[in-house]
Amino acid sequence: MALTDLSLLQLSEQLHNKKVTSREATEAQLARVAKVDPKIHAYLHVDREGALAMADAADARIRNGNKLGPLDGIPFALKDLFNQEGTETTAASKILKGYVSPYDATVVKRLKAAGAVLLGKLNLDEFAMGSSTENSAFGPTFNPWDLSRTPGGSSGGSSAAVAARLCAGALGTDTGGSIRQPAALCGVVGLKPTYGRVSRYGVVAFASSLDQVGPMARTTADCAAILQVIAGDDPCDSTSSRRPVPNFSEPLEAGVKGLKLGVPREYFVSGMDPEVERAVRAAIAEYEKLGATIVEVNLPHTQYAVSCYYLIATAEASSNLARYDGVKYGHRTADPKGLLDMYARTREEGFGAEVKRRILLGTYALSAGYYDAYYLRAQKVRTLIRRDFDAAFEKVDAIVTPTSPTAAFKIGEKMSDPIQMYLNDIFTLSCNLASLPGMSLPCGFTSSGLPIGLQLLGKPWDEAQLLRIARAYEREHDWATRAPPEVA
Amino acid sequence: MKLGLPEVRHVAKLARLNLSEAEERALGEQLSAILGHVEQLQALDVSNVPPMTHASQEPTRLREDEVVPGFSAEQAVSNAPAHLGTAVAVPKIIE
Numbered sequence: 221m222a223l224t225d226l227s228l229l230q231l232s233e234q235l236h237n238k239k240v241t242s243r244e245a246t247e248a249q250l251a252r253v254a255k256v257d258p259k260i261h262a263y264l265h266v267d268r269e270g271a272l273a274m275a276d277a278a279d280a281r282i283r284n285g286n287k288l289g290p291l292d293g294i295p296f297a298l299k300d301l302f303n304q305e306g307t308e309t310t311a312a313s314k315i316l317k318g319y320v321s322p323y324d325a326t327v328v329k330r331l332k333a334a335g336a337v338l339l340g341k342l343n344l345d346e347f348a349m350g351s352s353t354e355n356s357a358f359g360p361t362f363n364p365w366d367l368s369r370t371p372g373g374s375s376g377g378s379s380a381a382v383a384a385r386l387c388a389g390a391l392g393t394d395t396g397g398s399i400r401q402p403a404a405l406c407g408v409v410g411l412k413p414t415y416g417r418v419s420r421y422g423v424v425a426f427a428s429s430l431d432q433v434g435p436m437a438r439t440t441a442d443c444a445a446i447l448q449v450i451a452g453d454d455p456c457d458s459t460s461s462r463r464p465v466p467n468f469s470e471p472l473e474a475g476v477k478g479l480k481l482g483v484p485r486e487y488f489v490s491g492m493d494p495e496v497e498r499a500v501r502a503a504i505a506e507y508e509k510l511g512a513t514i515v516e517v518n519l520p521h522t523q524y525a526v527s528c529y530y531l532i533a534t535a536e537a538s539s540n541l542a543r544y545d546g547v548k549y550g551h552r553t554a555d556p557k558g559l560l561d562m563y564a565r566t567r568e569e570g571f572g573a574e575v576k577r578r579i580l581l582g583t584y585a586l587s588a589g590y591y592d593a594y595y596l597r598a599q600k601v602r603t604l605i606r607r608d609f610d611a612a613f614e615k616v617d618a619i620v621t622p623t624s625p626t627a628a629f630k631i632g633e634k635m636s637d638p639i640q641m642y643l644n645d646i647f648t649l650s651c652n653l654a655s656l657p658g659m660s661l662p663c664g665f666t667s668s669g670l671p672i673g674l675q676l677l678g679k680p681w682d683e684a685q686l687l688r689i690a691r692a693y694e695r696e697h698d699w700a701t702r703a704p705p706e707v708a
Numbered sequence: 709m710k711l712g713l714p715e716v717r718h719v720a721k722l723a724r725l726n727l728s729e730a731e732e733r734a735l736g737e738q739l740s741a742i743l744g745h746v747e748q749l750q751a752l753d754v755s756n757v758p759p760m761t762h763a764s765q766e767p768t769r770l771r772e773d774e775v776v777p778g779f780s781a782e783q784a785v786s787n788a789p790a791h792l793g794t795a796v797a798v799p800k801i802i803e
Contacts, residue, residue: 319787320786320787322783322784322786322787415763415764416763416764416766455771458768458771459763459764463766521752523748524748526745527746527748530742530746531746531749538723542724545724546789547789547798548787548788548796549787549788549789550787550789556799557799558803559798559799560724561799562799563724564724564726565726567724567725567726568725568727568728571725573731576727576731577738577739579723579725580719580720580723580725580735581739581742583722583723584719587719587722593750594746597750597752597754598749599760599761600758600759600760601749601757602759602760603757603758603759603760604752604754606760638738638741639742639745642742655763655764655765680765
């Protein structure tokens with residue numbers, strides 16, 4: 221087995237037992253990136269020197285018996301939405317090309333303090349707006365399982381890199397499914413924590429009432445180890461929670477005997493790929509065999525989630541993205557005729573089509589005369605969606621659904637029709653609207669060899685329970701060890 | 709809800725976003741289609757439903773008003789497209 225095929229925790233154990241050094245692991249990882257990534261385009265920047273320096277520092281600690289924890293010496297990568305001091309942070313937008321972060325995001329600071337070796341920055345849809353990574357200003361990422369297909373999005377660089385063994389683990393962000401959907405489409409594990417569990421300080425903002433940072437890796441145990449490092453109170457983010465962070469790894473092997481799992485009727489709708497439905501139904505049946513009780517639940521406002529989300533997310537985005545005006549950082553248009561002309565032309569030149577579409581939709585939803593009919597109404601519908609989950613969680617411990625209605629779609633297939641692209645997120649959006657934790661894990665393949673994702677949704681702050689439920693299924697299968705044949 | 713060119717131009721102006729004529733036409737059609745879809749929300753009775761104005765159900769936290777180290781002025785302007793010393797430079801604001 222190649223070093224790069226090891227899971228994060230397997231590699232960590234080898235580092236601990238001094239069977240391999242972090243420099244060896246990092247060099248093997250960088251060599252694989254150099255060889256394979258030209259086909260995948262998961263990375264926007266690779267920081268070879270920085271990574272090797274971090275690897276050597278980890279090796280010195282390990283030699284002296286001072287290994288910091290499971291992430292020490294592990295080759296790791298970041299969605300290019302995270303500020304890492306001294307590296308370019310672009311959010312895959314032309315408007316931030318050349319921007320060099322003067323500070324570390326809190327989660328980056330924590331990863332560094334845990335000894336992670338940061339290899340570079342991963343591709344995404346511009347400002348995390350999209351479901352396919354095709355909206356990157358620097359070109360799309362290709363799905364390692366089928367290079368003619370998208371890896372999902374917006375954290376498609378992260379999911380493709382983890383699947384193609386181009387890093388042992390990665391961070392993504394999830395505003396409406398941007399960790400879970402690409403994890404599903406690339407056959408990896410991704411977890412979106414409860415709103416407030418992880419600090420967003422230093423993470424480029426898209427929609428602040430929905431954004432959350434989370435881990436992506438090849439196993440649930442790897443995700444638990446990463447979440448342990450990044451979770452918890454941060455005085456720099458007033459939305460981060462001060463509640464204690466539990467041990468996410470400890471209950472992993474406890475199984476599902478006695479747990480109640482809800483299956484929402486509204487998530488099995490027409491339009492779903494029959495192969496996806498079959499795989500998800502089989503996983504649910506398996507949970508029953510493993511000792512869980514399956515309970516049908518209702519989430520009656522599911523059909524309104526897409527509309528609700530695309531009003532709230534775009535309204536918040538239009539406000540958050542007002543900061544890109546050519547003044548303090550990023551692109552500025554040449555020879556502006558006054559200040560207003562500078563703003564309007566800088567933004568015209570710097571933003572891509574999807575970002576412009578969302579800024580305009582959000583501006584419209586917030587504008588005088590339309591605020592009540594669109595934004596305020598969407599916020600009320602958000603309450604109804606949240607109440608659906610509150611009621612369901614009175615009956616069950618967690619909810620099981622498909623992550624995405626289809627497996628990975630072709631590059632270009634949905635780009636001409638924004639509504640089709642938005643509707644693809646139908647199963648993942650509600651989790652963000654209700655501020656819940658959610659995760660996706662592999663549950664099989666289509667007949668043409670594309671991964672299928674199973675989604676678990678939990679009560680607020682119940683990440684440990686979700687990881688445990690995911691692990692109960694994961695340990696019955698070998699999905700995590702399967703590598704994409706196209707990039708073998 | 710159909711968004712014509714005058715409305716598209718008005719919203720673009722509010723957003724401080726220049727658009728080409730081709731973009732104005734395409735965005736008018738796309739935004740009209742999206743607004744047509746979200747029209748479904750009008751069918752719900754939300755008269756007695758409070759808006760969800762906070763994503764977190766935890767109380768808003770406050771911190772002590774203490775001075776902590778921040779960026780130096782040089783760091784703060786290091787990414788500005790134009791600066792004069794430690795000041796960000798912009799085109800003339802008052803004509």
